[in-house]
Amino acid sequence: MLPWRDVAAETRLPFPPWIMLILCPLLSLLAIVWHGPWSLPVLAAVEGVLLVLARPGKKMLLRLALAAFWQTAVITGLYVLRYDMSQWQGGMDISFRLILVFVPGMLTVRLVPPSSLERILGRILPGNLAFVASCCLRFFPLLLDRIRIIHEAQVLRGARVMPRELLSPRNWPDAVICIGFPAIVQSIELATEIADSAKARGFEMHARRTLWPQDLNRQPAKPVTPTEAKQ
């Protein structure tokens, strides 16, 4: 049986991961709807603190800088083309705001571990949906493994589905028929297997589902000795 890991130990956050799941969409929303003079500095400061907490590597910072550069170039360019050079500041303002909209999401991926996300979903969603969500998350890697095996087999058969070959649109129909179709069939088969297994284990017998791994967090009950039982 897999050990039940401590949520706090696997995150880099000084607070529980669920706060991040509320804070990030809220920050994105504020970047869209809050237009006061202090909006940009305040949001930039909060997101900056979260970015420092995320301890981004060079690769992540480079990716962020590239995205910000293209965003700014396109929006500011459109402003200058529509009006004149004097309007570049308006374009920059909008670009900066759009960057503040998508940075929180990137931070969520960085700061909230997938396992914590799964556990949090189990608490939020109603019983059956939480079961479906956790099953999909749990079995998706297995499905990807099966698709990888199919891909390797198709490459050995001579299908033109190597990454370099897929750059040419002429090979896209091959990818759909040789990889897409078997992948869908595998998904249907896996979904059927899970549904049958769940049914065999009495799924939907109880209106309120239980989430057994949480019980492992609790201390096991102290065994009662025969002497204590007599008392």
Place this chain on the structure above:
Amino acid sequence: MTPSQSSTALRDTLLMGFCALFLLGTKMVLRLNLGIPGHAMFFTVFFLILPRAATGKKLAATGTGLAAGLASMLLGMGKGGPLLLLKFLFPALTVDLAFLLFPGLGASMAFCAVTGLLAAATRIIGVAATDYLVGMDTAVLFAHAFIKTLSGALFGAAGGLAAAPVIRKLRARGLIPASR
């Protein structure tokens, strides 16, 4: 609901969940590498049409789109924050509406292509709403939204074209009933 019905319903919901995860996965893998605007609509449309045709549920595409939208909103894939939900919701509703109005045409190339084109074109609503709410000038807003939607619509049509043969093969092998 009989046990067999509940098992089938669970299977269909799981399949929708897998399609939502495929949709997210392909978006995550492709959005930074290809550099062509709107190319993600290919897989968005493909994985919205497929659960609708495979499960036959009236709101299967909407359910898949909502699941993918909520997950991508939480994971912050793309710009728009909570408005990301709209970018999935409108194409999904379009797919469901098309299948509701023209049942049994799921395997038709023309039907899937037109549905994909229309579904991807509805992305303009989400893009325009985000731009409007951040305060973009109206004239620039329309140009920006149009540029972002045009290539997406073409990729959406291609996604529909790719879904049709897969649906046809699934029908031929008896994995989904011919009526869908």
